[in-house]
Amino acid sequence: MQNILQEYFGYQQFRAGQKDIIDKVIDHRPTLGVMPTGGGKSVCYQVPGLYLDGLTIVISPLISLMKDQVDSLRSMGINAEFLNSTLTSKEKKRVESELVSGNLKFLYIAPERFNQPQFIQMINKCNVQLIAFDEAHCISKWGHDFRPSYQEVISHVMSLPHHFRLVALTATATKEVQEDISSKLGIAPNDIVETSIKRENLTFKVDNTYQRLNFVKDYVKQHRNQSGIIYCSTRKQVEQLSETFDDLEIDNVMYHAGLPKEERANAQRKFIDDDVKLAVATNAFGMGIDKSNVRFVIHYNMPQDIESYYQEAGRAGRDQLDSECILLYSDRDIDLQKFFISSSPADDEYKEKQGEKLRQMIQYTKTTKCLEAMMIHYFNPDEKLEECGRCSSCVQAEKNYNMTTEAQKILSCIARLKQNEKRNMIIQVLRGEETNQISNLGYNELSTYGILKNYTTNECHHLLDELRYKGYLNEHKEILSVDQSAMDVLRGNVEIMTTPFRTKPTEIVDIQTITDVDRSLFNRLVEVRKNLSKELEVSPLSIFSDQILEQFAKRLPDSKKEMVLIDGIGSYKLKHYCPIFIDTIKTYKQPI
Structure with missing residues (x-):
């Protein structure tokens, strides 16, 4: 396993929880992995998938997520495909041919694909070794993004004739959701692997400013060269905010479920490919965002629960570089979320639970306690806590x-x-x-x-x-x-x-920009990555993350021998991608 990690992914060591999950999977123990966004969940099925002699099927909720994962695997020289509605008949036949011939290592599909008898017949003929449920919180009714199709697919999966292994992975699952997922997939309590949601590169901030519009305009102006997402609660708010940025001549894309499918796909692709730095969106713009260099996520309105907030805020800093997660709110947001709950067609039990989750979300916006510690306690009440020293509560709360x-x-x-x-x-x-x-x-x-x-x-x-x-x-x-x-x-x-027991201090967001690399070289490397991605027709970030480019700009490696020492560079990327970056660095280092 260690050799596979190093050979394909370029890492010397597994992250917390990864090895434990992989060992359980190889040992034929159905396993649930709960790891933070950016914690390396995909490695938990990709490494065993490469180790096993057969096919790994990944059940994924979003089409865009499939394409990005497949692009990433292909960039490492791994044969992977997806089957979904975006393929032409010719492309679909090509993938099916690859599947039946046994050439594929990974196949990404939506849960609805199992409703097609023809697909089941094809899968029955394949050597299926592993089935992975990505974004597994969608299985649970109590999860923040429940999808009935995720529950319905379970019976189809369990009816397959293969002696396959099974793993479910998610970044956001309370104890209740973990128990629900485990009961539906036959996962024993001892085979739940949960790591801390703590991410030390993220700084959480809450600001109850009544000048939200001025705040986001000023913030985005100061961070124009960084990728960021602004989440809004309503489509109307998204459109108004996007129009405001258009007037300011700040390039942005907007995304909500009311837009035509093609327009949404185009907006998402522009953002992921770094053509546009800013996305203004509703929560429909969520799990499918596989973009590692998002430097800030601002919530223009308060979400309904902490799970949703963490899932969306967790889009920031997936490359482990410092990033900010800022929540703006007012009491009007509370009324809006109460309306969403009361008007939901769900039963009373569900509404009652959502009401309790909203109460805890409100508590997060008002607390003077450490925001990171409060979030950790929400997901895992038994985890040892400590103050982060970075969040707005730790920095600004007047603890006198x-x-x-x-x-x-x-x-x-x-x-x-x-x-x-x-x-x-x-x-x-x-x-x-x-x-x-x-x-x-x-x-x-x-x-x-x-x-x-x-x-x-x-x-x-x-x-x-x-x-x-x-x-x-x-x-x-x-x-x-x-x-x-x-x-x-x-x-x-x-x-x-x-803090004095009965005071509610006003928390002020402190905006900091950290620059500790040669930005001129970094920007040049970004341009090289962009051109290479267009030539190869893959996402720029599937070539190298911003974190790796920053390492290039810090350490100035000008040989393969030096480059291979940087985490995240496997043998395939070393051979096929690194030469052009080495040439760029050498040229940059030459005296004028």
């Missing part, structure tokens, strides 16, 4: 109340409890409340019983949240426990600051 004394009292109280307890019980003990359970456990005899008797329940929640988000308290299945790092607090070695 010293809560060290309260922290020491809380930590001392929890440490003295006879057993691990949930938050509500801890607060009852801290406030000195009288209940039968407290008496039976003898907690009313503790020296710390009632130690915060003058604090309200909400104030205790605030203090506990601060300790949890700073990593001094850990959580497992809603049980809170003291982290080892809390000894520094108890000994008085650190001070803990928080």
